[in-house]
Amino acid sequence: MSKIGFIGLGNMGLPMSIGLMNSGYEVIGFDVNEERSLLFKKSGGNIALSSADLVAESDVILTSLPSNKAVEAVYLNKGGLLDHCNSSQVVIDTSTVAPELNQQLEASLSERSIPFLAAPVSGGVVGAENQTLTVMVGGKEETFQKVKDILNVIGGNVFHVGEQIDKGTTVKLINNLLIGFYTAGVSEALQIANQKDIDLNDLFSMMNVSYGQSRIYERNYKTFIEPNDFNPGFALKLLRKDLEFAMEVADNNQLDLPISKSLLDLYRNLEHQGYGDQDMAVLYKYLKDTIDQ
Numbered sequence: 243m244s245k246i247g248f249i250g251l252g253n254m255g256l257p258m259s260i261g262l263m264n265s266g267y268e269v270i271g272f273d274v275n276e277e278r279s280l281l282f283k284k285s286g287g288n289i290a291l292s293s294a295d296l297v298a299e300s301d302v303i304l305t306s307l308p309s310n311k312a313v314e315a316v317y318l319n320k321g322g323l324l325d326h327c328n329s330s331q332v333v334i335d336t337s338t339v340a341p342e343l344n345q346q347l348e349a350s351l352s353e354r355s356i357p358f359l360a361a362p363v364s365g366g367v368v369g370a371e372n373q374t375l376t377v378m379v380g381g382k383e384e385t386f387q388k389v390k391d392i393l394n395v396i397g398g399n400v401f402h403v404g405e406q407i408d409k410g411t412t413v414k415l416i417n418n419l420l421i422g423f424y425t426a427g428v429s430e431a432l433q434i435a436n437q438k439d440i441d442l443n444d445l446f447s448m449m450n451v452s453y454g455q456s457r458i459y460e461r462n463y464k465t466f467i468e469p470n471d472f473n474p475g476f477a478l479k480l481l482r483k484d485l486e487f488a489m490e491v492a493d494n495n496q497l498d499l500p501i502s503k504s505l506l507d508l509y510r511n512l513e514h515q516g517y518g519d520q521d522m523a524v525l526y527k528y529l530k531d532t533i534d535q
């Protein structure tokens with residue numbers, strides 16, 4: 243069985259790596275944040291002292307990182323994956339990054355014949371914990387075949403979207419644009435219920451059997467709005483990042499998407515007001531607090 247190295251043990255990476263261990267894989271982890279490394283260790287994982295040490299111990303290397311900048315650092319900086327990996331390994335980035343970065347990484351890694359897939363995921367922390375993530379993969383078929391068993395462990399729904407490296411990311415960005423819309427819609431619509439004294443639990447039960455239902459409504463309401471706890475989850479700043487990438491794809495394809503643009507402005511504005519590290523569902527609380535003032 244392949245040995246797996248997992249870089250980035252955050253909200254997603256930690257449960258994904260634990261799921262792989264629980265399914266019988268030997269997993270070695272690395273995170274720049276010591277607290278996250280300790281959490282992994284407490285769950286029975288081995289910790290590498292550096293990404294170079296991790297690579298030396300692994301057949302397949304997965305990354306789950308928060309930004310383009312972090313992915314560039316882990317892959318391309320001196321002492322990073324590009325310097326240490328070899329053609330017998332497979333590297334998989336599950337982070338959501340700009341499609342251009344997928345292309346840049348593939349170009350750099352292929353110069354050293356290092357097989358690479360860009361495989362962003364959807365389903366959130368709960369999906370990662372339950373190993374039911376959707377995995378949207380771009381990259382060579384041959385590489386996909388080598389690691390599809392591993393991808394099937396982290397996600398119940400694995401789609402090889404195409405050989406073009408950024409194909410999976412494009413699908414993921416469409417998904418997150420929809421998430422941005424649904425989150426905004428739920429956040430505003432629930433304010434009407436509050437004003438008209440309609441109990442939010444009752445509303446949820448009724449919407450759940452109506453066309454107003456959505457998985458994002460369920461997630462945002464049950465996990466964050468009802469308990470009034472906006473600890474992420476999916477940080478608002480990460481959603482803002484993904485909407486920016488989606489808008490870049492639209493711009494690069496001469497697409498004008500005015501409603502999506504105003505949505506991006508909304509999330510940017512909230513991040514400027516200090517809500518970036520809270521779950522995206524905090525938009526509901528922000529609107530409620532503004533109305534109640």
Ligand code: NAD
Pocket residue numbers: 249250251252253254255272273274275278306307308309312315316336337338339363364365366367475476477480
């Ligand atoms: P996170 O911020 O919780 O975790 C990222 C981890 O990477 C952190 O623990 C951080 O310390 C670590 N890290 C940063 N730079 C590093 C480096 N140079 N070397 C090693 N570790 C480093 O983010 P997350 O919510 O887990 O999201 C990770 C990725 O998955 C993002 O690209 C996000 O867009 C995507 N995603 C998140 C969700 C979600 O619900 N949270 C869902 C789907 C996809």
